[in-house]
Amino acid sequence: xxYGKIPNPNTIYPIPGYDKEIYVKPxxxxxxxIVGDFTYIADSEFESYVTHHYxxxxxxxxxxxxxQIASGVEFVMNGANHQMNAxxxxxxxxxxxxxxxxxxxxxxxxxxxxxxxxxxxxxxxxTILPGVHIGDGAIIGANSVVGSSVDPYTIVAGNxxxxxxxxxxxxxxxxxxxxxxxxxxxxxxxxxxxxxxSSNLKKVEEDLDKRVTAKIS
Numbered sequence: 001x002x003y004g005k006i007p008n009p010n011t012i013y014p015i016p017g018y019d020k021e022i023y024v025k026p027x028x029x030x031x032x033x034i035v036g037d038f039t040y041i042a043d044s045e046f047e048s049y050v051t052h053h054y055x056x057x058x059x060x061x062x063x064x065x066x067x068q069i070a071s072g073v074e075f076v077m078n079g080a081n082h083q084m085n086a087x088x089x090x091x092x093x094x095x096x097x098x099x100x101x102x103x104x105x106x107x108x109x110x111x112x113x114x115x116x117x118x119x120x121x122x123x124x125x126x127t128i129l130p131g132v133h134i135g136d137g138a139i140i141g142a143n144s145v146v147g148s149s150v151d152p153y154t155i156v157a158g159n160x161x162x163x164x165x166x167x168x169x170x171x172x173x174x175x176x177x178x179x180x181x182x183x184x185x186x187x188x189x190x191x192x193x194x195x196x197x198s199s200n201l202k203k204v205e206e207d208l209d210k211r212v213t214a215k216i217s
Contacts, residue, residue, distance in 0.1 A: 007186050009037035019044050024063070032058065036065030036118065036182070043071050052079035057110065064118035064136065065182040072125035081109045081130060117152065118182040126161075137167065137176060152177060172205045178212045 010026045013019055024046045025035045033050060041049070050061055051074055059078045082089040083103045092098035111131020120134055123142035128134070133149040140146060141157025141164070150156050153173045155164040166173070181192055198204050
């Protein structure tokens, strides 16, 4: 084990002596932010990057395991949305002295929970808009604005973010979705690292296909 330690998802600082990268899960205090094991952000804290997240909307930010979140990434939640089906979008009800009752929920463009899969890499200064679902293994290019859902194992970039390409063959994507390596034990993942980090994708596909087939049978 590196540094003589077993990986621990409840460690805040996974790089000894360095405080600008943290595992997110042990730092979260908001009950509506759910983060999986070993997901990290390249910063010393996380929750300030989740904006417009108000209790009255009850929307959740759900992030899977082993995600890599670069610095400057913002998760914009549903509280940022204004009423759009009326003449004015001005939120009088939120400001002192204005006589407006809060709009009905159906009059607000609420998008639901924001859900990020497992092993997702979100590039620096990207913005994830409310209600977006990002699939396992996706890559979000730096400075992207993601306003619609992203398929597993695809690369998107731009403002608005658009599909660049699939990362792998359909067969390998199917194998990875069945394998769900992030749910394995630390010991099993350590044993799989040579395969998970190999650029010989043909051999990776063959090896993982055998593993998945053995698991099913």
